Amino acid sequence: MSNGISIYLGLDNHLDENIELIKKAANAGIKRIFTSLHIPEADAEVLKAELKKILAAAKEYNMDVISDISPRAMKILGFAGFSLNHFSQLGIETLRLDDGFTFDDIITMSNNDLGIKLQLNASTITKDFLENLKEAGTDMSNIEAMHNFFPRENTGLSEEFVYKKTRLLHEYDIKVSAFIPSFNRPRSPIFAGLPTLELHRKTSFDFSLRHLLAMGIDSVFVGDSLPNDKEIWLLGSFSDTDAVLLRPAPWTVDDDIIKLLKMPYTTRPDEARDVIRTQESRRYARDSAISIKSDNCGPRNAGYVTLDNENYGRYQGELQIIKEYLPPDHRVNIVASLSNDEKLLIKYLTPGKAFKFIL
Template sequence: MDMDNGISLYPGLDNTPAENLALLEKAAHDGIRRIFISLHIPETDVSALKQEIGTLLQAARRHGMEVISDVSPATCQLLDLPDFNPTSFRMLGITTLRLDYGFSAEEIARLTHRFPEMRFQLNASTITRRILKELQDAGTDFSRIDALHNFYPRRGTGLSEQSLVHANILLHRYGIRVGAFVASQGRRRSPLKDGLPTLEEHRDEAAELSARHLVALGCDSVFLADSLPTAEEIQGIGHLQGDQVTLHARYMTKDPVQRELLAHTFTARLDEARDAIRAQESRRLLREMHAKVLPDNATTHPIGAITIDNEGYGRYMGELQIIRMPQPADPRTNVAAMVDESECNLLQYITPGRKFSFRFAPETDII
């Protein structure tokens, strides 16, 4: 499933207007449909922002991109709006308003009914059961709402995995989709330049791996948070798949039958094995291929080994597993591929009923 992922723009801060425009164009080209624009960073050059914002919003509109902006009294002043009026933001090209501080449940509920052309966004990082209950009691139209976690510029202040998951579960209970940020390893945003992740553990991690971790934790969208991400990072976020755990792996076999089998998306069986993640569909898929798996590469099975049972296992031929507990070699089972060591942490999120797939880089296309 494709996701509605995003980039972040900070007019008047680190990038030149040309760099920001090029970033927007590149993101649109790579299938990114959302932009988070922050308009209340103290270090921003306000006159530069005012000169640039119109061009960026115009380009976003041309590409049909959703523009999310945090709003506060200072934002209205910055954009020369006399008062807080969602229609004025819409006319500028801002389509979603992030309602962080200073809005009561009644005010938010009223906004969702009075301005059907706008979307509104909650701060996922500060959400509580009580806030959601108040919004529900006030009659909020939750179909007009989504949520986005904060990012954390100062090292050591990012969220824990546990708190992010807790917030995501709460929001999903009300049918609210949730996004979060990953840091870029490209140009990092001023003034601290220490990355802008939602989760502290992602601060120095590759953006694409962090993004796949967020998907595994139940996030519905991922935003690149820093000023000027690399072309590879934009492409990775643009092509990110939702609702499944994607693992980078390397082939251990040249057999075309096993490689074709590995190209599918699988579902983890509901009757969870102690030692391995078992694919629900692999044996059926092999039968549909009218193919056989011959003995090949029957080495030991370390954690992260992707195994396929060969014809020696009789009716289990085609059984695909990802090993979670090391096992000895078995001539009836081939080690067809290996999950990259840095990705084995993601195995814990392939829970019963969860979909998973493998991605093989062209240069790893060798034994």
């Protein structure tokens, strides 16, 4: 699934800023918009007046609109009662269900012929709930899930919790979304960013995005309302990728080695204890017909990226990412290193996983 932006009507941005954001996002390859129709701080009259213009812009740029809804939203929109037809006519294709909807409501709404999908709260869902949905005749192909974002500091979720919930949802073939903050204009009224993971309140936009993708999140949304051009570009560039993306610091300027580092890799299926090994690296080196001279053969700390040099015979070109400290070896060159943040991604390099270095 594509990554997405967030639009909040009646809050911080002017209408023209929101329209321009949609245009920039579409041009960057972003295909999804999250919005909420029941934020307490939002100006309800402004929201109602501008919603049709925002939905028209989304339609013009072929973007899928996901709306957080509740019974309060029905009053704001002037609907006498709840009906999927209302949202279909507006052009809202995915509904994220908040408080006020029952188990039976979900089952009934899932079996619609309007092409509308439902998003459940990925942060609170349980296995029993999913089993009950499945057994009760829910059209599971119309079910998605989205983790909450958390405006107040120290209330964001842990990495372990989000990973566990996401894996559970994937067992039922349910796609999962989550949020990262923008550092351009944090959303009011708290102005502390809108991340799913508390960790991401302090890490870079680039790392937060790659971190969620490495964890298996299918669609990453920037939670705040006015990301800058670089953030939009990154969000679009990293859409629809299954590879873990790592950004190491090179220890070499050798063009041949830099070229090897830029190649796509897959981890070996037989997982080593001390290092991450790759399936392709020695073949890449052979095909390039390069000779790797001994260089930077120091102690190998966790997070170092190494290449076996010519002294290792047939292992020349073997690329590894170090998991545990290893002593120096004159046959092994250190060619790059991962920062402490980047090292958090190593655990997601499971057997058979695709990954790529961004240099």
